[in-house]
Amino acid sequence: SIRGKVEEITGYTKEEISSCNPSWGQIIHPDEFLWLRPKMDGARAGSLNISENEYRIVRKDGEVAWVHELVQIVCEGPGHSAKVEGVLYDITFRKRTEAALKDSESRYRELAGLLPLIAFELDLEGRVTFYNQKGLEVFGYSPEDLRRGLTIFDVIVNDDPDELEGGFRLALKGVCPDYELLMKRKDGSAFPTIIKTAPIIRDGHPSGLRGIIVDISERKEMEEALRESERFYRTIIEDQTDLICRFRPDGVITFANDAYYRYFGKTREELIGQTFMPLIPEEDQEMVRQKFSSLSRDSPLTSYEHRVVLPGGLVRWQRWTDRAIFDDSGELVEFQSVGQDITEKKKLDDELRRAHKRLMDIIGFLPDATFVVDEDRRVIAWNRAIEDMTGVRKEEIIGEGDYAYAEPFYGSKKPMLVDLIFSDDEDTASHYDRVIKTGKDIFGEVFAPTLYGGRGSHLWAVASPLFDDEGRVVGAIESIRDVTERKRAEKMLQRAHHELEARVAERTRELEAKNAEMERFVYTVSHDLRSPLVTIQGFLGFLKEDVRDRDVEKIDADIEMISDAVKNMDYLLQDTLRLSRIGRVANPPEAVPFGEIVRGALGLVSEMARSKGVEISTAEGWPILHVDRLRIREVLVNLIENGIRYSAGRPRPLVEVGWRKDDEETVFFVRDNGIGIDPGQQEKVFELFYKADPEGEGTGAGLAIVKRIIEVHGGRIWVESEEGEGSTFCFTLPVVD
Structure with missing residues (x-):
């Protein structure tokens, strides 16, 4: 008898199974039946009393399910057949869960194998049960070494085994801080690491540890290098000749280098913890305070110059570059300052100003129009001659940049020859008629359209660089001469x-x-x-x-x-004789309506057209031409005869004589619906004695003569044709307006 959830498990009713329709052997998955069959036969023979199996079945709906079977063979005595009694469980969910777990485990192992870090697993005794490929490579062990019983304690350098054991037990409980440990390879070499672990939980209990090991050798080396760098740069700062200090927002000095102490003739104890303001003359102190207060997180840098009073009352000049330092909340916490003594530079600047004034006086009296720009291309000199040339006074343009010096010459701001000193720009050079470079000097010739009230003038100019003592370009000078008469x-x-x-x-x-x-x-x-x-x-x-x-x-x-x-x-x-005579004056050109020439040509070809059965049509409203009437009639006769010759024999043969306007050009044409001309032959038809049909009539000189007549009249001729679609001979002639 069948009891329980057999229908739920198999999809078949109890009646179907009891009547062996299908039999249980048919319900078992074919692949499983191969190994189950011998066991079933053994049970029938009495060699097996109890059998326990797990296998797949095929449900009535075709879905595959897993079952767990526990059966026994019951014999009720001689003369009675054996009975099978058993219990069947649906274990499909368990099997799928196990498969998913295996798949997850496989993916984990594959992912661990790809990690650039060392991944490992330990059992409860600390034995290494898994190393990824990186771990095997770094430690130098093989999978065989793991199978022989390698423990985590074998690869850690530590003189206190109790401490190691205690840490291991804490990790199993989930207390998993990051440990920084010195570990050793199979060859005995050691390297620093950080180890991160987590317990492996199975059935609610820890079954081991899983973790990663990070080799921090490079980080350790970098930390040591950083410490060495800090020592190195502190030494540099202390040895600097520049004055370096740090101070709080209230001006109290917190650090200064040896150069700072030596400069002011004071000891560390005399300066650290004191404000530096008393070292600055009172009339300069407000300017310094304003510089400090102008600094912000977005604009933390400033530079300025001021005087200082040294012991003994000596006054000197300094230049300082200050940086404001802010904390994470944006609060100003300190200033860092680097300074130099610029007293000698200040004296030199005074001398340069005096020399500059003398130079400006010389430039002012030069006969050629001359101006000078600084390295920012701002005008710093504009002499009297250029005032007269442009009408722009010196006071109006000194200090101006953005190519303001070009506006009097061109009506707009754009680069001039002087700008080629600073950058070799092809676009600027292209504005000049010619540009010549000789050494450091650049010569150019150009037309300035807005000079002299818009009359314009041709100019010859030379631009030269100005250098400082170090050979650096700090400006440029351009002299300009009016060469209009020479150009004319x-x-x-x-x-x-x-x-x-x-x-x-x-x-x-x-x-x-x-x-x-x-x-x-x-x-x-x-x-x-x-x-x-x-x-x-x-x-x-x-x-x-x-x-x-x-x-x-x-x-x-x-x-x-x-x-x-x-x-x-x-x-x-x-x-040949006719062709050679074309071009000689036969009949003087005259103004003649083209329609008259057409009618004259039709009178000469009408008999040929009638005999060939070819219709000829003509346009209306013909223009008047200035041509040799007889020569042009010869052209039309030749073209019409060709049209008659090659359209005869075609259905409804037709020759059209007409004209059209192509843009501004008047085009005359003779069109037929004959056999047409192959595109590859269209250029050859105008060659002397060329014949498309060698057996055809004539010598082949006709179109060559036509072309010659048209060209002598200053026109041109061409053919438009497709093979089998007829031909149109187009030509132009001088038309009387």
Whole structure:
């Protein structure tokens, strides 16, 4: 009989299982059945009385579940069959939990293996049960060493084993402070570490420790280096010749170096804990206090100069740089100050001021317009000549920066030649007609459009750097001269020179074009005239043989071929002569409506069009041209005949004569709906004696003659065509406004 939750576990009803539909063997997962079958057979044979198994089954809904089975074989005596009694538990949840735990453990081990730190695990006796790869590498142990029984106490350097044991027990209880320990490798070498641990809890109880070990050798070295650095810099400060001190906001000195004591002739005991204000003359003290009060967390630095009174009453000058020091809350806690004696510099500054005044007097009387800028490019000198040139008085511009000196010259603030002393800027140089560098000096030529009330002037300028005693650029000077008259003379000379060069170049181009055209003409004529000559020469040989053989029929044929070749040569020579005459004055150009020329051409081609069955259409409103009427009529006749020739035989053959406006240009055209021209052949159609069809009519000179006539009139001609789509010959001619 079946009792309990068998239906809940398997999905099958008690009736289905009791009737063995399906059998229990069919419910067992096929993979499990392979090892369970022998045990089941043994039970039936009586070799097993009690059996306990865990295996998978396939539920009625197809889902796989795990079960725990406890069965026994019961025999009621001879003549009775054995019965199976047992209990079945659903352990699917437990199995899934175990699998998840194994997966989690595996991921933990994989992650630990990737850590750049040493990761480890210990059992309750302190034996190392796991080291990640980093731990094995650092300590020098192998997995075999761990299996032989390595403990955490074997790798810690400590003379007190009780202390180690006590710390280990505390860690198991969850009292896990960070320990700084000296640890040793397998080879005996020691290194400092920090060890962090946490107890491993299983079933609510600690089963060991898990943790990481951080090698702090580098940190220890850095700490020692920092201590050494502090000793080093303290020594430097003490040995400085600059005066260095620290003082509270009330001015009481808290630190001073030896140079400070020596300078004021006082001991440490006399200065530390005392304010420094009595050392400063009373008239300078308020300025110093204002400097201190101006400092803030955002602006903690200031520099200033003041006098001091030394023992004996000697007054000297000092320059101080102070830094305000604030705590984390933003409260001012102290000042740090570095000072130098600048008494000699002050004397030198006075001498420099006197020398500067003398220099300004010299610059003021220079005949060329001159100005000087300092290293910040502020004007510090502006002489009388530049006042006269620009109309700007010295008092208006001294001290001005931001390229203010350029405004009188260009109407706007922008770099000038003097700025190239400070930075080699290509954009600035490009504003000048030319820039020449010679040593440290820079020469330039430019047109200043706003000088002299907007009349403008051509200027020649030179800029030079000004150096201090150390060779550092501290300013620059620029002198400017008006060269307008010289430029005007140069331009007149250049214009005459350019005109002469242009005429020579134009004549040279014309001659080169003529020569090139002549070369092409001679080559083409010699090539195409040679063809009938070869024919004549060949058939003269045949004629001699046929005369000798007295073959009258062949003699007549030979003579006919020679005659055709002579006629062909005559046509070629006539076309060549026509082409050579184009360009000579045949008929003087005249103003003529293009419509009249079109009508004249149609009268010459109408019979050909009628015989070929080709329709000709023309546009209206023709413009007036200034051309040789007969030459242009020849152009139209040639183009229309071509259109008739190549459109004949097409459905509804048509030739159109028209015109259009392309932007500002008037374009005339002759269009047909014939066979069209391959794009690769369109440039060749205008070559002398070129024929698309070698067996076709004519010599192939027609379009070359047309092109020559159009070009002689100052126009151009081209073809627009697609193979099989017809052709449009376009050309331009001079139109009378």
